[in-house]
Amino acid sequence: MNIMNFIYAFLLLVFVFLFQTSITGINRKVMARLQRRRGPKWYQQFIDIFKAMSKSSTTHGWIFDFGVIMALGGIMATTILIPIGPFKAFADVDNIFIVSYLLAVGMLGMAMSASGSGNPWASIGVSRALTNMLAYDVPFMVLIVSFIYAFKTSSLSGFAALQQGAGILGWNFFRFPLGGIVALICLQGMLGKKPFDSFIAPAEIASGPMVEYGGRHLGMLFLLHEFSTFIEVSIIVHIFFGGGATPLEFMVKYALLYTFMNIISGVFPRFKIDQAVKFYYKVPLALAFIQGLIIIFTGLGVS
Amino acid sequence: MKRIAVIILLGVLGFFIFSGIYSNEAFTEFGNVDLNNRVSNKFITKSVTDENDIVEFGKSSNLETGSANYVTSIVVNYRSFDTLGEVTVLFISSLGVALLLGTLGGKLTHKYRANFILRVGAKTIFPLIALTGIYIFIHGHLTPGGGFPGGSMIASAVLLLYLADENFRAKMSSFKLAESFAGSLYVLIGIFGLLTSGYFLNNFMNTGVIGDLFSAGIIPIVYVLVGLKVGSELTGIITDFLKVEVDE
Amino acid sequence: MIQYVSIVLMLIGIYGLLIDRNIIKIIVALNIFEVGLNIFIVSVGFVSGGVAPILTSVNSNSALIYVDPLPQALVLTSIVIGLGTTALALAIARKMYNAYNSLDLDEIGGMDND
């Protein structure tokens, strides 16, 4: 751990920002085409972010500000942990549990800030977001535990390395199809895409957790959104799609997966929050357990 | 229905008690008792402390207990402690009756007026009954009877007076004094025995010749005390029962 | 025979205790029980052909067959104790009559009606 690591980390952040924001922009276009619209330009997302950042804003007290800083800080810290292909800013920190728990700091910060605004709509949004999290994370983690048991590693790069060299069929997604399906369903929840997007639910609650934000706060939250999307999709790419032997391979896989998830999201209606919980605890959790038991007791697909 | 159930239950219970008692061969059948197997054997020959083969009426003297009446010898000598307890039971019962009823102030009125014969007859017969009672407890060591029957007789004499005269009231304070005196003396005799010979209620007097009136050591003395005590206690009970609640 | 009767008497006394609701009758039943018991006690000491356990000028010798004197002594105690409890029971019965104006246990009322 020396100064170079931090420089790499900074560069990584900048890269992820550029990369992910572009992908988001492209995806907006893709979505528009799906819905038979023209859609915005691919760099529209950059414009949105910088515009928000340059506007004036209001604040509701120090926790409102602090929450945003903590959220973005936490998410950025988490982003630093994610390896891009073989490239890692720091060694030995891409442990899946560290990633997922550190991710929670960002979530918590945002939730705190939202509630700190004093607007009940924000609190309601937070409560839904947290409930959603309880739903999607558990099946995913059960899956992860069985993977750790099978592969004796818990780092993202470790998972990725184990899948490389056997072609597409070496990917965990194909070796453990049940698990792969579960992972994708959970990813959909993590990303807050339909059918699991009721916590943002623009049409129902005034505007979900973000209702009070404007200006620099909103801009930072846009950033946060981009980073967290990157983290979540990357985890799946690493664990189920073999990561990347080169950064480019990783980026291609990443872009395809993200677009795929977006397209799925485009064709679904929305679950109510309790329906989402019920769904997650019925289907994906059961599948995750089945997959886990298969892995643990039969070793099918492990080697 | 309930009665029948109870009868059946008690029938079954009785059956088991019978079979439990009589199936045991060690339980001697009625009348087939062999006293040699019982402690009473030694009471008959009066040889608990000294070995005697045969005790003869009017001849044997200075035995461990001088009573010609074996029952009396047991009651007042061998198991005198039981008798002290017995006296105490009576004492405490009469005390209890007094505690319960003694506070009542009223008098029981007869529904009839005692006629002349009854009144005079009662007064005449009273000393005779009392005297008989006294006779019985004085001769307790020689003849059937003793302190308890004698005392009861005295009490019954008093009861007769109550029946005959509704205005009659026994002088309870003197009876109480007698009771207290007799009881205390009984205990003191026992303690005297303890002091002189080391055994409580020891027969420290010469037991004389069996069959004599003045024999058997402390037995007649104790029986007299018991008689007095029983008489006064029963009188007390009777007196208390004749009280009624005062209407307020 | 007398022994059997005594046990039956005791059972009759118990029957009375079980059936009767009247205090006085209960006391009577108790006395029946005690009488039965006392007869049983005495009967335990009976010896066929034995004489009353008193030395007299007629039965002047301890070598004769006497009935067991010990149960007789015991029964004396038992009777007196029975007398004492009966007296006390009657006194309590009178107090109960004064307090509850009834001699019937059902009428007097249950545990929790104090």
Add this chain to the structure above:
Amino acid sequence: MTNPVLLIVVPLLLAFLSVALKNNKKQLLFIAAVFNVVGVFIIENGSYVIGGFRAPYGINLNLDAYSHLAVLVINILFLLIITMSNEKTKEFSTVLLVALAGLNGMLLTGDLFNLFVFLEIVSITGYILSTESKKYKYSFNYLILGTIGSGLYLFGLIILYAIFGSLNMADISFKMLSYDTGKLVVPIFLMFIGLAVEAKLIPFNGWVRGVYGNANSLIGSLFASVYAGTILFVFGRVFGQVLVLSEYLVAVFVAIGVITLIAGEVAAFSKNKIREILLFSSIAQSGLVALLFVTGLIFPTVLQLLNNIITKAVMFTIAGKISDDADTDEADKLKGIFANNKIIGVSFTVSALSLIGLPLFYGFYSKINLLLGLFSKINYFVAAFILLATIIEGAYFIRLLVKLWTPGEEGKESNIKFVTDRKVEFDFNKKVIAFMLSLIILLAGISPSLVKTNLFAMNKLLNEENPSYMFELKGGM
């Protein structure tokens, strides 16, 4: 003065005298109690025959380690209780004197029939004392049941006499050793009923609730501690040491003990009145003690019995006083009563905790010992039942203590303003003695070696693994 008969006859003498000396009754009672307390320290162990006739022909008093401890405790407790409730003794002085004599007689006597006589004396004093509450129906019930019980005892005893030809405890015990005791189910069980009625074993104890539940401070504590203690000591003597029980009867008695224990605790759990809680707890403890005696454990049982009677003396005195003064003993109406009577409250608490068997209190020591005893006899189920009973006991005692200490509505903090407005003033005697007893409980709990080595009789009980009663008594025969 070494002859223990004086413990019986001196109170009796004073009782007889007290009829004449009416005005000094109270003093006579006190003198007798003090005399006995002094006496128990002077008397020497051995067999004492009455009237100079050797056992088994005459009646003997048997003072061994067991009965010595019993008279020691019972007399001291008697003195403490009458001192605690000094104001209530006047009316019943003579009765109490007779009771004292009878209690000592029961504990000391070595003759089964003599035991019956003293049992009757004690019962009758009990009937009389129970009339104090003016609830005559309960006294009547007690009287009838007690009489029937002792009648059945006598019935059984006479059958035994017919078989063994003796009334002396040691003699019968000796003869029973070489006898098939399986044939003695009827007489022994009849005797058991007689003692069980007085020892409060379910289902023979229908009288207890009415009598204990309405007793005042003096009579309640006398019954629960002195009377119950005596009868249980006697129970232990008769069924633990004298009579040789067949396996069948042991099983039956243990079952009755267990039922009493559990049913008593459960019933206490369902109660709200302090005295009823205590009385059912007493019933349960009697069951416990009885079953332990039958199991053949002497030392731990005696420890447990002491625990029960000492604590019950304190608690019944306090409960009785509360209900005398406050006109109720319902715990719900007495919330926070100890807030104004802290010393009394502490004594009550210490006693209750000791009864539950919590450590640092004497009760723990006895509980551990009795468990050790049961385990050494492979009586796992009984031990499990005892522990189950302890849980229930703990629950209701803590519930009671919490009510009496900390007044307050649910959801609000406990506060002095919720304290009941019923006033109870405890006098000096009660405070001092109750506190002293609780200190003793505490001391004995912190340092049980005090009990084990310093209480002279205890040591002997401990040393004799299986104290065989009859051999100790043979000297008297």
Add this chain to the structure above:
Amino acid sequence: MDFNALILFMVFSAVLSYLVSKSNIKLGAYSTILFSLISLIILFLGRNNIGNEFSLLYMNFRVTAIGWYFSLIMILIYSMTAFFNPYWMEKILYPSSYNFLYLFSLAATVGLFFAADLITLFIFWEVVVWSSTFIVPLGKSRKAAVVYFTISSIGSMATLFAIMFVYSKSGTFDINEAFKFLASEPLTATFVFFTFITAGLTKIGIFPFHIWLPLAHGNAPHTFSPVLSGGLVKMGAFIAYLSVGILPAYKAFSTSMTIMGIPFQIYLLMVLGAISIVVGTLMAIKQDDVKKLIAYSSVANGGYILIGILMMDQVTFAGSLMHIFNHAIASAAAFLTIAAIAHRTKTTKISELGGMIHKMPVSYVVYLISIISLAGIPPMGGFVSKWLIVQGLASKGLIFIAFAAFFGSIGSFLYVFRPLAGLFLGQLAPKYENIKPSTLVMKIPMVILASMSVFFGIFPKYLLETIGEIQTSIGIDPIMINGDTITTINGVLNTNKVAAIFGFGFVISLMIFLVLPKSRKVGLMDTYTSAEFIYTPELYHYANSFYAPFERLYKNHPSVEKFLGKFAVKTEELGILVNSLFFSHKPSVTVLWVMAIATLIFLGGVDI
């Protein structure tokens, strides 16, 4: 200083504190702080006593590494909580007794951890139970004390049975010796294992014994809840440790059926632990009273601790021991902040509060840190311990247990956030407009505990080295720690690095925030209200049934409370039945019983 002197000092200080309180209650309360701090220092400096044996009266003690560790936690929690005592003296009904029992129960816990024989262990166990039982009803509920005591005594009686059983078989009470014979007797060992551990289960609050925690923790005096939750619960963990560590459970069960390499007896208890995590989490999510909420979170965390201890291995056990410490300080700190708030507002209900952050920022920060630690989020201590536990579970492939662990840890985000949003954030009710922040004395322990959470999150080695020594002392491999890098079979964790990265991210974020244009401060009511005008802050505060949709999913859950309540009612009914069956004013009832019983017994015993 010798530790027998320490125990004597602690007992003596309890008495002294009582006497001081009698003359001046405030002074007495301060004396509890002083005495517990002195004890803490003596204990901390007396680490070289490990291995010593000594006796007091009939009790025998042996200072072990794990005992020292547990005692340190206990005294730490007690002494920190003691800082709050002075402020509650007027509010407590019996202040001097409270002070006495407070220090006395502390002394007893220390005695418990140093016990060398089972009787000593049991004595101190029960002493702690009864002394704390009398503190609980001083708070808001009388029922709580009864439930607490009853549940505790269910446990302690089972344990006592086990102790006696072991003694009757082995002939010794010595903890190390008594259980040895069990190694070759699996059946007996199973029985002893389950009975002995029961006390531990009740104390940790493992399902189905968890019902006393919310009642007792939630209703105890505010100054005692931290001790109950942070401290006394950990005694259960100690018993659990004895049941698998000293009782040779793994050796004894080596022949029995195993589930993923764990003997089924132990696995069964781990399942109970898992159920507690789930139940505790679900119940905590729906609580409106913060104290109850934290109490249920203790249930859930107790599940983690139990599971970790039962694993008795290199990683999970270390994690569990560390979690004991982390949970103790975090939960105590959380309760303390609640106490500080209750001190000013007189309530602990989330729905009645709101916006406290603007009045009590220090309490807020402390609360935030503690609950982050409770939820296991880096860079707090709780993260390290949970990470270890989860790693251990994953390496064994215990997915069902792991499911509960994850459910609990994600669920904890839900329940820790509820008071955060409802109590600290959101609208400030006007009636609390003028309340003062907590006093300086109150802040001291809160800040200390919170900084400990952070410190041991970043530098866990100070804790893990001690834990490693404990593991060595009981014969299992110590946790591998090199610098601040913790290595397990499946992964490594360098807390320094994680903290540094977190700090880096935070700094960048802060810089972004600072370069961007300044914002204008507006009031809390000045928000987007969909064009409605709202003037009542209380109504404009989202705190009631925070997770309503989720709570609805399990509102009809079966409940142990109800079951036990029914059981209590049944017991009472049985008692009433006993009453009416056996007790009457009529002699005939009893005589009938006598005759019936006699008939029955003669039926069985008389030869016809």
